[in-house]
Amino acid sequence: MSSFTDLFNSLSWDEVKQSIYTKTSADVKQALNTSKRTLEDFKALISPAAAAYLEPMAQISQALTQKRFGKVLQMYVPLYLSNECNNICTYCGFSYDNKVKRRTLSPMEIMQETAVIKAMGFDHVLLVTGEANQTVHVDYFKKTIDLIRPHFSNISMEVQPLDLEEYQELVACGVNTVLIYQETYHQEDYKKHHPKGKKSNFNYRLETPDRLGQAGIHKMGLGVLIGLEDWRTDSFFTALHLNYLERTYWQTKYSISFPRLRPFSGGLEPKVEMKDRELAQLICAYRIFNEEVELSLSTRESPVFRDNIIKLGITAISAGSKTNPGGYAVEPESLEQFEISDERSPAEIARMIKKQGYEPVWKDWVYEFGLEGADGR
Numbered sequence: 160m161s162s163f164t165d166l167f168n169s170l171s172w173d174e175v176k177q178s179i180y181t182k183t184s185a186d187v188k189q190a191l192n193t194s195k196r197t198l199e200d201f202k203a204l205i206s207p208a209a210a211a212y213l214e215p216m217a218q219i220s221q222a223l224t225q226k227r228f229g230k231v232l233q234m235y236v237p238l239y240l241s242n243e244c245n246n247i248c249t250y251c252g253f254s255y256d257n258k259v260k261r262r263t264l265s266p267m268e269i270m271q272e273t274a275v276i277k278a279m280g281f282d283h284v285l286l287v288t289g290e291a292n293q294t295v296h297v298d299y300f301k302k303t304i305d306l307i308r309p310h311f312s313n314i315s316m317e318v319q320p321l322d323l324e325e326y327q328e329l330v331a332c333g334v335n336t337v338l339i340y341q342e343t344y345h346q347e348d349y350k351k352h353h354p355k356g357k358k359s360n361f362n363y364r365l366e367t368p369d370r371l372g373q374a375g376i377h378k379m380g381l382g383v384l385i386g387l388e389d390w391r392t393d394s395f396f397t398a399l400h401l402n403y404l405e406r407t408y409w410q411t412k413y414s415i416s417f418p419r420l421r422p423f424s425g426g427l428e429p430k431v432e433m434k435d436r437e438l439a440q441l442i443c444a445y446r447i448f449n450e451e452v453e454l455s456l457s458t459r460e461s462p463v464f465r466d467n468i469i470k471l472g473i474t475a476i477s478a479g480s481k482t483n484p485g486g487y488a489v490e491p492e493s494l495e496q497f498e499i500s501d502e503r504s505p506a507e508i509a510r511m512i513k514k515q516g517y518e519p520v521w522k523d524w525v526y527e528f529g530l531e532g533a534d535g536r
């Protein structure tokens with residue numbers, strides 16, 4: 160079975176980085192003016208040389224997004240099921256070496272959280288856990304999905320990487336989307352940030368999207384944790400991964416997220432800081448490079464940034480998020496994974512979206528009405 164690893168191993172981080180940083184204005188103009196864009200064009204669009212072209216990039220990105228997705232934004236909310244974790248990750252409040260109270264929600268607690276989420280209006284939920292295979296395993300996920308399926312038309316997951324057979328079970332159970340972020344494609348730095356636990360296996364994580372594609376997942380989400388390494392080089396490898404997956408698993412849809420390192424209890428400072436203008440450049444670059452990919456923005460970002468960026472390429476946005484298990488109803492004071500930045504309620508976010516002439520959509524209508532068959536999928 161093919162995997163992304165061979166393609167990844169054929170490239171050198173340093174050479175890719177150098178080729179991004181030596182792109183010129185002429186390369187950027189070429190990338191903006193062509194109708195069929197390559198990964199070399201993507202490099203130009205994320206390069207320092209493209210910083211001076213943010214305005215035309217924003218215009219193209221906005222037009223492409225409206226043409227493909229209309230003026231709508233999908234709304235979703237995370238439901239943290241557990242903060243138990245056997246991994247040490249240097250950037251996360253749930254890291255094994257962070258001596259804090261751990262909890263995994265029981266079925267009754269999950270329903271209490273669900274009631275609050277439903278009352279906020281959500282129909283799309285993202286289930287989140289750490290990696291604790293002794294308690295938070297596939298059986299736990301399947302029981303949770305059976306429990307909440309009647310209440311949500313769209314269930315996404317962001318949990319530990321699983322084996323192919325486990326993904327097949329979850330797909331059969333009704334999981335719509337799985338998010339799996341590589342964190343960084345810099346192999347040496349990856350090891351530094353993941354010194355203990357199953358997550359320290361770089362290659363197993365790198366091949367997880369392949370297993371998801373083989374399991375026939377409807378949609379998968381990719382991304383890196385911005386701040387761990389050079390964001391331009393990491394974003395190139397994400398785009399490379401996306402490109403490979405789209406060609407290999409053409410029946411699956413894809414989304415990209417742009418999490419920037421946020422403060423948390425005992426936290427890590429970003430090695431490389433990304434400015435707001437640079438994040439805007441990256442979002443536009445992805446859209447110009449790929450008209451089909453969904454682009455998602457979480458409450459990690461500030462209200463001002465989110466208000467200004469939603470028209471430029473974003474297609475999904477979270478709101479009212481709590482990043483701790485029980486955060487909505489059961490135990491609001493438990494440890495958060497990270498601090499959120501946009502603390503507005505879902506209703507406030509929906510009003511902000513409408514004010515900008517867009518429509519907040521609380522469910523994934525393509526999936527809900529089975530229209531994915533319309534484009535041959």
Ligand code: SF4
Binds near residue numbers: 246248252288290358
């Ligand atoms: S990032 Fe995930 S795997 Fe790492 S410590 Fe946090 S919850 Fe665990």
